[in-house]
Amino acid sequence: MSTKPPSLTERRKAATQLDIARAAAELFTERGPDDTTAEDIAQRAGVALRTFYRYFRSKQDAVAPLLAGGADRWRAALAAAEPGTDLAVALERSVAGALAAEGEEAAEGLRWTHGLLRAADRDPALRAVWYRVNQESEERLREVLAALAGPGADPLDLRLAAAAATAAIRIALESWSTTDAPARGEGAPSALAVRCLRDLTTGLRLPGRDT
CATH class of the missing domain: 1.10.357.10 (Tetracycline Repressor, domain 2)
Structure with missing residues (x-):
């Protein structure tokens, strides 16, 4: 089953998503989801809040x-x-x-x-x-x-x-x-x-x- 390799833009998007995901996981582990906000995750990941919401609907997502x-x-x-x-x-x-x-x-x-x-x-x-x-x-x-x-x-x-x-x-x-x-x-x-x-x-x- 052959698949088309991802483009540079797609690879960059995936890398940004993974950075945000790791930041969220770190904060959830440290504080728990209740005490973590989307703003906290964006700051930990080094991205703007609007960038966070470009990729994810919620902090859990x-x-x-x-x-x-x-x-x-x-x-x-x-x-x-x-x-x-x-x-x-x-x-x-x-x-x-x-x-x-x-x-x-x-x-x-x-x-x-x-x-x-x-x-x-x-x-x-x-x-x-x-x-x-x-x-x-x-x-x-x-x-x-x-x-x-x-x-x-x-x-x-x-x-x-x-x-x-x-x-x-x-x-x-x-x-x-x-x-x-x-x-x-x-x-x-x-x-x-x-x-x-x-x-x-x-x-x-x-x-x-x-x-």
């Missing part, structure tokens, strides 16, 4: 790029699989790899997610952002799975697989965030997500799976 970053990398890894691949195997490998905290970018993303999910327990608006990020990821994942499976795949099975994989990661991360377990090793989100994925996809007729 500002952390969406951080919460979505892992899912973006996960889908990209899955999309790189060969068409016609065993989707059950490809899903499990991509889920495990996305949450394995390999590399500084992935480890940083997990650290932010851990803190933000803890903060979301006390902030309904932040939880709503998390749920929206997951819903958008699921919709994009369906497109990736359809491209890998080919025209003969059952659309319902693909939709169920996308929902199950997204839920597996969401539940794993939410469960992990309630603990002090490290990002790697015992109790880490990678193993939790694989366990959830296996339980949730049992019985699905995925292309390549023996039935």
Whole structure:
């Protein structure tokens, strides 16, 4: 599945959004969402308040790029699989790899997610952002799975697989965030997500799976 590389303007926009997202996450961790304003976030990020509102509707919405970053990398890894691949195997490998905290970018993303999910327990608006990020990821994942499976795949099975994989990661991360377990090793989100994925996809007729 080929995609057009982002333009310079798009890369700059994404970099600014990520700077704002990190500033918001830092302040939410330090003070909590209730004691953080959009003005505080803009000042920490070094941008004007109007720039903040050009990209985000609310202070909680500002952390969406951080919460979505892992899912973006996960889908990209899955999309790189060969068409016609065993989707059950490809899903499990991509889920495990996305949450394995390999590399500084992935480890940083997990650290932010851990803190933000803890903060979301006390902030309904932040939880709503998390749920929206997951819903958008699921919709994009369906497109990736359809491209890998080919025209003969059952659309319902693909939709169920996308929902199950997204839920597996969401539940794993939410469960992990309630603990002090490290990002790697015992109790880490990678193993939790694989366990959830296996339980949730049992019985699905995925292309390549023996039935």
